[in-house]
Amino acid sequence: MNVRELWQKPEARFLILFLxxxxxxxxxxxxxxxxxxxxxxxxxVIARMSGFILRVFGEEATVSGCVVSSPRFAVTIYxxxxxxxxxxxxxxxxxxFPAKISAKLIGVIxxxxxxxxxxxxxxxxxxxxxxxxPQHFDxxxxxxxxxxxxxxxxxxxxxxxxxxxxxxxxx
Amino acid sequence: MKNATQVFxxxxxxxxxxxxxxxxxxxxxxxxxxxxxAQTLIRSFEYPRVTRLVIEDHRAQIRRTDLRTDSTxxxxxxxxxxxxxxxxxxxxxxxxxxFSRRQLERLFMGWCVLxxxxxxxxxxxxxTLYATGLGEWSQHNYSDLARNVFGFGRYFTDLPGRxxxxxxxxxxxxWDVIMKMxxxxxxxxxxxxTGSKQKKKSVKG
Numbered sequence: 001m002n003v004r005e006l007w008q009k010p011e012a013r014f015l016i017l018f019l020x021x022x023x024x025x026x027x028x029x030x031x032x033x034x035x036x037x038x039x040x041x042x043x044x045v046i047a048r049m050s051g052f053i054l055r056v057f058g059e060e061a062t063v064s065g066c067v068v069s070s071p072r073f074a075v076t077i078y079x080x081x082x083x084x085x086x087x088x089x090x091x092x093x094x095x096x097f098p099a100k101i102s103a104k105l106i107g108v109i110x111x112x113x114x115x116x117x118x119x120x121x122x123x124x125x126x127x128x129x130x131x132x133x134p135q136h137f138d139x140x141x142x143x144x145x146x147x148x149x150x151x152x153x154x155x156x157x158x159x160x161x162x163x164x165x166x167x168x169x170x171x
Numbered sequence: 172m173k174n175a176t177q178v179f180x181x182x183x184x185x186x187x188x189x190x191x192x193x194x195x196x197x198x199x200x201x202x203x204x205x206x207x208x209a210q211t212l213i214r215s216f217e218y219p220r221v222t223r224l225v226i227e228d229h230r231a232q233i234r235r236t237d238l239r240t241d242s243t244x245x246x247x248x249x250x251x252x253x254x255x256x257x258x259x260x261x262x263x264x265x266x267x268x269x270f271s272r273r274q275l276e277r278l279f280m281g282w283c284v285l286x287x288x289x290x291x292x293x294x295x296x297x298x299t300l301y302a303t304g305l306g307e308w309s310q311h312n313y314s315d316l317a318r319n320v321f322g323f324g325r326y327f328t329d330l331p332g333r334x335x336x337x338x339x340x341x342x343x344x345x346w347d348v349i350m351k352m353x354x355x356x357x358x359x360x361x362x363x364x365t366g367s368k369q370k371k372k373s374v375k376g
Contacts, residue, residue, distance in 0.1 A: 010346075010350075011342075011343065011346035014342075015339065015342070015343055018339070019339075022331060022335060023327075026326075026327065026331045030326060079330070080330045085330045085331065085334050086334060088331075089331075089334055089335045089338070092335075093338075138250075142248075142250050142251055142254055143191070143194070143250060143254040143257060144191070146254060146334075147187065147190075147191070147254060147255075147257045147258050147261070148187070150255070150258045150334055150337065150338070151183060151187055151258060151261060151262075154258075154262065154338050155180055155183060158176060158179070158180065158353065159176075159180070161353055162176045162353050
């Protein structure tokens with residue numbers, strides 16, 4: 001099978017494009033300049049939003065950089081916890097999938113907002129798990145919430161492909 | 172929303188819980204298999220063969236037979252390396268007829284590929300530790316190029332790999348099923364519409 005034949009297979013084309021976009025985007029965010037100018041300030045915004053929600057819930061939460069703390073518990077939001085990874089995977093999936101530009105735009109904007117909303121719920125819930133059930137914090141953080149966030153991202157992609165991408169492609 | 176997609180999305184929360192239970196049950200086997208394969212891969216390119224990966228309390232302890240016995244033992248969390256098995260299992264189980272022979276074969280193949288990716292992730296963790304984390308010994312035994320290659324490999328197989336591989340493997344092995352699932356309603360609608368038009372025509376005729 002030559003490259004042209006491989007490229008004509010939709011699954012191969014999707015996987016190649018998906019990996020290429022994912023590879024480029026992850027390389028870009030790994031650059032120190034991009035990290036300093038975009039990733040760290042972005043994570044700090046997520047921390048401030050989490051702190052705001054916790055204050056709405058009555059916590060005496062303060063935010064310093066990427067650390068959300070209160071007298072009861074503190075969480076540090078790292079690169080893997082800011083929703084950026086899931087967002088980049090979702091965006092790669094949307095951009096690699098055959099669909100109109102308008103459908104892709106809807107997917108990217110709607111998906112980013114939805115993933116960030118889910119991520120805020122994750123951070124706030126992890127804060128309360130840390131307060132109420134600290135012995136389960138690691139389990140909740142690593143395999144429950146990470147799996148949930150990935151599954152949520154994939155569900156959003158399926159919803160988008162079903163509602164916005166495929167009908168237009170078939171027409 | 173079409174039926175098959177709706178059923179899939181409805182099943183996902185339940186299959187996620189089932190996948191977590193299965194993963195918790197088979198976790199010791201997965202830990203050993205992934206660490207065993209990683210150790211074999213590391214030792215394949217090592218002379219003398221000194222690396223041993225020992226699983227203890229869901230952490231892979233990195234031991235070298237050429238180090239003193241009182242040396243600090245570094246370890247890698249196997250929970251972080253293998254948790255994405257949950258995602259792959261949940262996605263497979265949510266597809267139509269998950270226990271059919273064809274789907275079980277695909278699950279087995281997909282799981283094997285995921286285990287390989289997890290072993291490669293662990294390999295990069297160990298090699299990055301050797302290349303960057305052991306002070307003068309690292310400087311003496313590894314070049315700058317090796318440090319960059321292993322660091323790059325670790326970065327890509329860590330968060331990007333762990334998060335995206337289950338999705339890619341699931342999609343790659345089940346492309347026909349997933350596309351059918353996504354389009355089923357559209358096709359059915361089209362069929363229903365054309366079917367009803369034909370009926371109307373035949374009634375008129």
